[in-house]
Amino acid sequence: MAGAFAQIAFTPHVKAQQTRLGSREAYRRWEAGELEVAVLGADEICFIEERDSFYQGTVGETGWPYVQHRGGPVGLLKVLDARTLGYADFSGNRQYVSVGNLAGNDRVCLFLIDYPRQRRLKILGRARVIEEASEPKLIARLEDPHYRARVERGIVIRIEAFDWNCPQYITPRFTEDEVARRVAEAVRAGAHTQAPAREFVDAADAVAPLGSGELSLVVSGVQLLTPRIRAYELRSADWGDLPAVNAGAHLELPVRLANGTLATRQYSLANHPERRDRYEIAVLREEDGRGGSAAIHANWHIGTRLNVPLPRNHFPLHGDHRPAVLIAGGIGITPIKAMAQALKARSTAFELHYTGRTPLEMAYRDRLVIEFPAGYRTYCSRLPGHSRLDIASVLCAAPADSVCYVCGPSGLIKSVLATARDLNIGPERLQYESFA
Secondary structure, three states, X not given: OHHHHHHHHOOHHHHHHHHHHOOHHHHHHHHOOOOOOOOOOHHHHHHHHOOOEEEEEEEOOOOOEEEEEEEOOOOOOEEEEOOEEEEEEEOOOOOOHHHHHHHHOOEEEEEEEEOOOOEEEEEEEEEEEEXXXXXXXXXXHHOOOOOOOOEEEEEEEEEEEEEEOOOOXXXXXXXXXXXXXXXXXXXXXXXXXXXXXXXXXXXXXXXXXEOOOOEEEEEEEEEEEEOOEEEEEEEEOOOOOOOOOOOXXXXXXXXXXXXXXXXXXXXXOOOOOOOOOOEEEEEEOOOOOOOHHHHHHHHOOOOOEEEEOOOEOOOOOOOOOOOEEEEEEHHHHHHHHHHHHHHHHOOOOEEEEEEEOOHHHOOOHHHHHHHOOOOEEEEEOOOOOOOOOXXXXXXXXXXXOOEEEEEEOHXXXXXXXXXHHHOOOOHHHEEEEEOO
């Protein structure tokens, strides 16, 4: 529902700032086509029903916004249907600021956050206040049978638009129940490794490190980049500097598959190559894959320890100042992102072309808009009205001495190689890495 959200949120002043700061072109495509009808999908409904709190914004007659935290049992915000939400309003400090604001302006903004998984959903809608005397059946749908505080009123919200927000900078936080569950899991895992019994077990030390490489790493952060892509931050186990890497490098990582066997998977490093404090990989969960990505999503958490071989690089970036053409498809953006950052750091000209099925499935898309306001283009293959990547046009327009790098699905790479042959571009000017 990004298009509907953009048509509401992107006011003329917002568009002016996007133009000034270089992101207008990327967001313009959101507004193309007819106005969408905001209908919640299965992912949104599940996400909403799992929350035990949310933030609600309203606006008073003075024009000042007011943000209120709403908390309670899991599922306090009810999905009444695919376009309607509601919640029971209990007695509080009796200021009635939100209720008063709604009497004059029915517009609301809801912000829902999943801190452990680093996900957040923003919802725009129009709210109405209902009373038990006039709508008892609807009030009953908003009540929680296990939470017997008195319901003063109900708030019913008709959804106008929603959008998944960028997960960057969400600090993982855990409830007491979540901490207790993770500690219990760590204790059980520690028992299987015959670790010495003790009254308190540190969750990070309960499970032996995976792998046998010479570089000891620990998962220090997890971010949800898209509904199916997570970024994992890896730091040295002693919190010291990591071995230096060049753009295009990858790690060979140990993965415990569902059947218990230990396998290895290669993942490109997506972090800025000049950073020595941490590495970063992005993992696309493949439901019909070989099980490695699903195992990482299921089992890697903050504190997971890994012993891995030193980074390797079979997809190196050229070291001179020839211009570059960078082409990424889907999760293939990971090494391409690092290349773009390296080229920018050394003031080498480049173009970045990023294609995906839909904007929601393109990792780092929003960050790249900000970091590379010029020379960055995005394309969508599954959305009507959105431009598609024209490989021939990109290669024809490239400088004669440029070097082309492409990473992504095999179909994209085959198309680039075939087009390059047709245009008499020599193989010495092409570098590619396949994400099969």
